[in-house]
Amino acid sequence: MSMKCRERDGWVEVAGLTDFDPPKTFECGQCFRWNCQPDGSWLGVAGGRAARVRKDGGIVRISGTLEEFQTYWREYLDLGRDYGALRGRISGGDYLAAAAEYGAGLHILRQDGWETLCSFLISQCNNITRIKRIVESLCARFGKPFLFEGEVRYAFPGPERLAACTEGELAPLRCGYRAPYLLAAARAVAGGGLDLDRLAEGETGRAREELLKLPGVGNKVADCVLLFGLGKTDAFPVDVWVRRAMNCAGEELNVSALGEYAGLAQQYLFYYARGIARSGGAE
DNA sequence: GAACAGGTGAAGT
């Protein structure tokens, strides 16, 4: 897998990415700030900046400079990992094989831990539309504004900013009983009691234990934060969709045997199960 | 209007 990049007309063009599919990556439920635009590009905000991503033929285009690509987007989009090779090593029966085939091109984004924690606290018992609305509202109210393509966008607010809020100030977000969870998480991170960067460097199980201490963080949210926000590819979040997929997959699928990249298998299962449901098939 | 939606935590068996 070789990747060739060059900068042209405000975009970075990357050739040779045979296993990166923007729609699958942005629609597989891991992120909430990427949206498909009328022109077919995906517009997103991450790391206090914004970009468009698109793929035409075999060329992936990411707006911005080569410098920005090399220092941020390349890692964020996890373009250096050979997903094709990983997929070849996943084994767990016919259902998982079909799911992996279906999800080929999906990448696990290397998102910010704090943003991921907040996003998945908000996600509980919620649908994607509302999750996205609440996250955007949170950013618009408390995040740092910046210009992108002449329009104002908002960075995800840092833990210090949120820690300074009262529950009343969060009320307009309409996130209901999740508001106190956000505040507690913000205070833990801003106060230094919870160091997400340090957790990312340590062992998955240890990081999980720490996350589970937060109110509103159970197994599902903790595993999503580990996988999407702390780079722990062995984390395996189980939600309603994955549960359904696992029922279909039967005993051939042994989660504990999936090992270091169990999380990738989880993403394939999630995307497959939900994709089938959306296209009207049985679960 | 009731039921439900990508969960959690407390309380009851």
Next chain:
DNA sequence: ACTTCACCTGTT
């Protein structure tokens, strides 16, 4: 250890 229920809100 396993089951049931309330939790805030928006949508069907």
